[in-house]
Amino acid sequence: MYDQLKTRVAEMIAQPRPIKPQTQRQLSEHMSDHTADLTSFLLSAAEVLEDYELDILFGPQFTPTLEDRAALADLLFHWRPSQAELLQLVHDLCDEVDHAIVELPDLTNAKLTLHEVMAERYVKLLRLNHAPDAATAAALRDALPADLWALAVALTCDRGFTADHQRWFAAFVNHVCEHRAIHAGLLTTIAEFIARQPDLTHDALIEGVQSLLRATKETASQASSGHTYWSPDVAQHHCYRGQGEVDKELVEQRQLELQWVEAMAEDLQSFSG
Secondary structure (H helix, E strand, C coil): CHHHHHHHHHHHHHCCEECCHHHHHHHHHHHCCCCCCHHHHHHHHHHHCCHHHHHHHHCHHHCCCHHHHHCCHHHHCCCCCCHHHHHHHHHHHHHHCCEEEEECCCCCEEEEECCHHHHHHHHHHHCHHHCCCHHHHHHHHHHCCHHHHHHHHHHCCCCCCCHHHHHHHHHHHHHHHCCCCCCHHHHHHHHHHHHCCCCCCHHHHHHHHHHHHHHHHHHHHHHHCCCCCCCHHHHHHCCEECCCEECHHHHHHHHHHHHHHHHHHHHHHCCCC
């Protein structure tokens, strides 16, 4: 199982990823201190920068997405890597993957020499040793289609999920699936909510979801109403385009989020745990 994990993670790290805007801005600052073009600098960055500079500069490039983590879910059904195996994984990645590929703004690709700091960050943020136990994963599999099951396993690895949270989540997902069709948006909404709850008693969760519902309604209402601002930047901060023009795409997203929270609140009322 370890070999399969190593192969997949190596492929993930090596695959082309667009350069993040914040990375591009910071690269410009660093390159002003070095007489090299961007392509050359990416090749030499691992040698000329300190570990903490590499982490700050390339951290966004080596932050796995939720989709990355979901792609490994099947390996975690009956197995979780030990801490020793995770350390070995970082070492093996550095030995076997020479470069990551960065997609530049002009759509060309450049090689970024892989450093241990980059591999270590990526492996750590995969949170592979936080996967649910086999019984909990099986309970989720019984309720969800394969793609949503992989997403659910990835979500239960997030910070805030204890073993109790994972079991509660699996039971509640089964309950929701008995009442309505579930999709990625609703599944993610449930996971993000429960990860923030320190108290899993029914009364505490009802109080928490009602608070979330009020906040979500307020956010959706704010996005739907125009307002004049003195600065476009301030307008954007308050969910508007320009100086007060309603962002229709954002309004639709906020309405969807409200629907998901309303569905979760409704099903939580009838859930006994």
